[in-house]
Amino acid sequence: MGHPSDDGARPLPRRRLNRQRTRERVYVTALSLFSRQGYAGTSVAQIAEHAGIGRGTFFNYFPRKDCLVSAWSQERVRKLNHRLAPHLEGPAGSVAALRACMSALGDLNEEEPELSAAMLTAWVQCGHLFEPRPHHLDALFACIIERGRARGEIRGTASPEQLGALLRDLYFGAVHRWATRCTEPEPAAGGGPCRPHLHTELQLALSMLLRGLTSA
Amino acid sequence: MGHPSDDGARPLPRRRLNRQRTRERVYVTALSLFSRQGYAGTSVAQIAEHAGIGRGTFFNYFPRKDCLVSAWSQERVRKLNHRLAPHLEGPAGSVAALRACMSALGDLNEEEPELSAAMLTAWVQCGHLFEPRPHHLDALFACIIERGRARGEIRGTASPEQLGALLRDLYFGAVHRWATRCTEPEPAAGGGPCRPHLHTELQLALSMLLRGLTSA
Numbered sequence A, B: 001m002g003h004p005s006d007d008g009a010r011p012l013p014r015r016r017l018n019r020q021r022t023r024e025r026v027y028v029t030a031l032s033l034f035s036r037q038g039y040a041g042t043s044v045a046q047i048a049e050h051a052g053i054g055r056g057t058f059f060n061y062f063p064r065k066d067c068l069v070s071a072w073s074q075e076r077v078r079k080l081n082h083r084l085a086p087h088l089e090g091p092a093g094s095v096a097a098l099r100a101c102m103s104a105l106g107d108l109n110e111e112e113p114e115l116s117a118a119m120l121t122a123w124v125q126c127g128h129l130f131e132p133r134p135h136h137l138d139a140l141f142a143c144i145i146e147r148g149r150a151r152g153e154i155r156g157t158a159s160p161e162q163l164g165a166l167l168r169d170l171y172f173g174a175v176h177r178w179a180t181r182c183t184e185p186e187p188a189a190g191g192g193p194c195r196p197h198l199h200t201e202l203q204l205a206l207s208m209l210l211r212g213l214t215s216a
Helices: A011-037 A044-051 A055-061 A067-089 A094-111 A113-125 A137-151 A158-185 A192-211 B010-037 B042-053 B055-061 B067-089 B094-111 B113-125 B136-150 B159-182 B192-211
Strands: none
Touching: A011 A044, A011 A055, A011 A113, A044 A055, A044 B067, A055 B067, A067 A094, A067 A113, A067 A137, A067 A158, A094 A113, A094 A137, A094 A158, A094 A192, A113 A158, A137 A158, A158 A192, A158 B192, A192 B192, B010 B055, B010 B067, B010 B113, B042 B055, B042 B094, B067 B094, B067 B113, B067 B136, B094 B113, B094 B136, B094 B159, B094 B192, B113 B159, B136 B159, B159 B192
16 A cells, blocks of 8 residues: 555564554553652643644554553563563573562663652553552562472462462552652652662562461 | 621531531442442532532532542541551550451451442552551551561561561452452342351461461
8 A cells, every 4th residue: 555656565564664664653652651750640631742742643553641651561561571581481480570560660660760669650541549459460470479488489479470469468568668768859850869769669569478377 | 707697606517517417428429439330430410419419519528539539448447447447556465466357357348338339449440559657557567567566476576567568468459459340240139149258368368477377
C-alpha cells in the first residue's frame, strides 16, 4: 500500500520507521512531563504540543492517555527481566535470586526517582492495583520460590503463587512509601535524599520474610 | 443563637440532633449507593436525591464527596479498636495479638464484602495510598511488635515501625486481591464465594512472616 510517488521498493519500512520515531518522541515527551508535573497534571494536549504533533494525531499512537502508563510498565518488565537473567539462569540459590530481584527493583526505581514515583502514582490512579490478573512480579517471585523449594531452600506448605504474591506485597508497600517520600519535598535536587532508602527497605523486608520474626 | 420562635431553653440540642440524624442518613445512603454501584459511579446529586436533601445541602454535612470515605475509614478504625481491645490488654502474647488483629481485619471486611470492596477501591482512588503520614494500622502493629520484643517473643533488629509497616503491606496486598475478587463477578448472591478467602490468606501471610521461609 505504498504511496504512489514511492519507488515501490521500501515505502513501508520507511513509513514504519517514521511512525516508530514519532511514537518514541511522544513517549519520551510524555514521561518527561509526567516526571515534572505528575500524570494527572499533564494533559494529552500538552504532550502533543511538546512533541510537535496535533492532539488528534496523539491518539494514532496511544489510543488513551493511560496507554503511556502501560507502555512504561512493559518497558520496566523488559528491563527487569534483562537485568535478572544472569541471576536466574546461573547455579546460585533461590535466596540469592530473591535478593537480586529486590536489588534490581530498587535500582530501577532509584535510577529515576521522580519518573518512577510519578508513574507508580499514575499506575495506581489508572486502577491497575485492582486488576484481576496477577502482576508479572507474582509470577517472577513464584518461579524463584518454586525452584527454591525443589532445592530444599524454601520450606513451608504455602504455594509458590501465594508466596510470590506476598513478596510482591512487600515490594509494593516499600515502593509506595518511597514514592510518597520522593514526591513529598518539592523535586529540587534530583531526589537525592530518597535514594538510599528503597534499596535498604526492600532487603530488610526480604530478610524478615526469609528468617521470620519468631524463629530461633 | 436560637431561632426567634424557639423558647430559648434547648434549641441547640434539638437542632444538633436533627443535624446529626440528617448527617447519618446521608452517610448510610451514600454507603448503600457505593456498595451497589461503586464510589466513582455515584454522584453527590444522586446521594442527595436518595437522602431527600438538596445537592447544596449535602456539602453542609460533607464538604467533599471523599469526606464520606474518610468518615468510613474512621468508623472502621473505631470498630477495629473496639474488637481488639480485649486481645491487646490481656496477658496473651504478641503472636496471639497479631493473629487477633488479622482475624478482626478479615471479619470486618468479610461481614460486608461489597461495601468493603467499594470503599477500599474508593480509598485508593482518593489517593490515600500515597499519604505521607503512616496508616493507623502501622502504629497498631508496631505497638504489638514492641511489646512482643520486650517479652522476647519477636526477634531481629528491625524497628517496630518497620515491622508494623511490613505487616500492613501484607494486609493491604491480601485485602486488595480479595476486593478485586469481590467486585469481579457481578454482585449477585451476596458475595458468598469470596468469604472464606481473606481470613485464610491473612493468617497464612502472618504465619509466613512469623516463621520465615528459610528458617529450619
